[in-house]
Amino acid sequence: MATAHVNGITVEYDDQGTGDxxxxxxxxxxxxxxxxxQAAKFAAEGYRVLTPDLRGFGGSGGTVGEFSDYARDLAALLDHLGIERAVVGGLSMGGQIVMDFCRLFPGxxxxxxxxxxxxxAETPETRARRLGxxxxxxxEGMGPWSDEVLDRMVAPANVKDLPEVAAHVRGMMHGAPVRGAVLAHRARADRPDYRDTLRGLGVPALVVTGVEDPYTPVADAELMHDLIPDAELALIEGAAHMPNLERPEAFDTALRRFLSRVTLPPTNGYRHAVRTRGELVVVSGQIALDAAGRVVGEGDAEAQTRQVFRNLNKALGVQGATFADVVKLNIFVxxxxxxxxxxxxxxxxxDTANPPASSAVQVAGxxxxxxxxxxxxxxxxxxxx
Incomplete structure (x- = not known):
């Protein structure tokens, strides 16, 4: 856990891993x-994962006035950490904050x-309901509403079959600061419409939703997918509003493939995939460049190797492969x-207990x-x- 004093407030956040x-x-x-x-898994796979508490929630201070305060806080946090560009994702209101970030900070x-x-944006009717x-x-505080909506946040079958997930979601709702939740609703009631922002989005997007989500049904996901020029759509079966917790394996698979595609430098090595005799054969050669095409770890072979393996992981992931599928590594130094x-x-x-075959060759450069x-x-x- 770390804290940062940004945009006039204290933000509490976790910063795990290194990489994009x-x-x-x-x-x-x-x-x-x-x-x-997701933070633990993707930090272990070579990403730097940042998960802040929004202002007025968790361990972060401050109160929200305008909905754009949230996106400006995120930009200020990136400034504080010296990060110019990132893959930015959010769920539910977090997704709308991300769309606001796209509107304000597209670069x-x-x-x-x-x-x-x-x-x-809200219609007059939905705005009135949100303010109500x-x-x-x-x-009333958070308790009565939280108990009332638990089986909409988490699919009813998962409330029964995944009690730890249900308890986690219920605990977050019960424990949320009332003032933060109230002010968020009021700010959210006046947020702008983001459809034009999505039409003009200049980077790839992953749109994902739980098939059983009563709040944001599949039709909403399909609309966003259609609006965004370069978008992937992932529908998570057996999940409602919290697919990353209800079906983490399916959610992570979609996220991994997407991250692999958008963070692998286009000039970095090569990657090919061909089908032969019913099998998919993936071949990839990678060097130590980051997403901007800069050399990582100049003069440091260990740091460069770590970046090479991050890039290999991404290149394999684009084709749905992992290191468990690798049968041969050719190393050039x-x-x-x-x-x-x-x-x-x-x-x-x-897997050192069942490693792929490896060879090593010294080259001139x-x-x-x-x-x-x-x-x-x-x-x-x-x-x-």
């Missing part, structure tokens, strides 16, 4: 713990993830003295003189993958 930044924004009335499974995006959310809900929470460092990093990514390592991976996926 992924900023995840929680919904209403939750906190950053809703992203805990700071690598990609966008919109989960269980919708782009439209704010008044109710102010009057400019100095064999780097091999102990290369092996150390390799063993962080592969690479396309960029700063590069010390290139690694080629051969993966084989069975038919139907």
């Amino acid at each position: 930044p992924l900023l995840l924004v929680h919904g209403h009335p939750f906190d950053r713990s809703m992203w805990a499974p 700071r995006l690598l990609g966008v993830v919109l989960a269980d959310t919708f782009p439209g 809900m704010a008044d109710r929470l102010e009057r 400019t100095d064999v003295a780097a091999m102990p460092a290369v092996r150390r990093v390799r063993d962080e990514w592969i 690479f396309v960029r003189p700063e590069l010390l390592v290139e690694i080629d991976a051969l993966a084989v996926l069975p038919a139907g993958s």
